[in-house]
Amino acid sequence: MFDDVYNENVDTYENKDASVISKHILQFDSTLLDEVTLDEIIEVLVELFEVEKYLSETYMEYAELGVEFTVVDQNDFNYQLIEKLLKVELGELREQYLQEDITLDVLKEEIRETLKAKADNDVQAEADVLAEQEEPSEDPQWEDSQEIAEQGLEEQSVSEEQAVQLVRQKLAIPDSSDTIVELDHIDSDGKYVVHAYNVVIDDEATGEGHNATVAWYTVDPIDGTMVDQFADLE
The missing domain is CATH 3.10.450.170 (type vi secretion system effector-immunity co pseudomonas protegens)
Structure with missing residues (x-):
């Protein structure tokens, strides 16, 4: 799925801390710092949803053959990855796609609209926070800090x-x-x-x-x- 992005075997690391591994990888491929386009995100998500569909079809196929098995929590790793990547809930879309109630093209458009709406909300929330921070304060300490900042600019x-x-x-x-x-x-x-x-x-x-x-x-x-x-x- 990520063949053309980057491959790294983390088993060789003594320290499995994500920040340590990330810094090591960036030494070899600094382009991973580049901004990811919306189309690139959707492309990765579609691949992950295809994995979801394959897992679901596999479970159903074995169930129809009468094979009994326990679905452990770890088997939900793929959808957990989708949620962590997006930081939004797509459970309803997942079920619709697995049940073939929507096509792949419809899935892509729904994901696109969901991400755009999330981005708009994030921008508005950030703007609201900045607006609150920029409100002038009548606190004398705030005025003193402004004076210090202006003095620093002069230096x-x-x-x-x-x-x-x-x-x-x-x-x-x-x-x-x-x-x-x-x-x-x-x-x-x-x-x-x-x-x-x-x-x-x-x-x-x-x-x-x-x-x-x-x-x-x-x-x-x-x-x-x-x-x-x-x-x-x-």
Whole structure:
């Protein structure tokens, strides 16, 4: 199912912690950090639903032959993977597809609409949280923190634009290159986080594509010190 994505045997790891294994895998294939398109997610989900259908048909076939067996909780691993991947409940769609009440094309469209609705809800929820955080406070301590932040900005000797140019120079990426180098955000330590990436078009007809990461760097706004974020995974 994932043959063209990545294969890794975790049995050789002494430490089975997911974060440790993830960092190890990213050393060998940094493109796994790239954003996944909606069509790619649906493609994986369809494969998982096909596994669900195969499992169901297998159980029914043996049941009709009079074979008695106990369905243990672990046999539900595939659908649990679907739920963890989506973080939404698709039990009704699952039953409809297994009972052949809906076709594969209908299943795809239903999944697409469900994911779009979830994405819209997540965006709205995040916007509501940000709106609450941005509300001005009358607390004197808030005013003091604002004053400290403004003082920190005055002490900066490296601007956002200069930080981007420093990363360009480090990676030898000219301004005329198709590779995009831009400020992604400022982290909790006040450092610039600069992202270098290429835009890969997957579908010429629709223009849909994904970002292929080249590098992530943090740049100190005081002295311009740069740190390669991928180096932390080595």
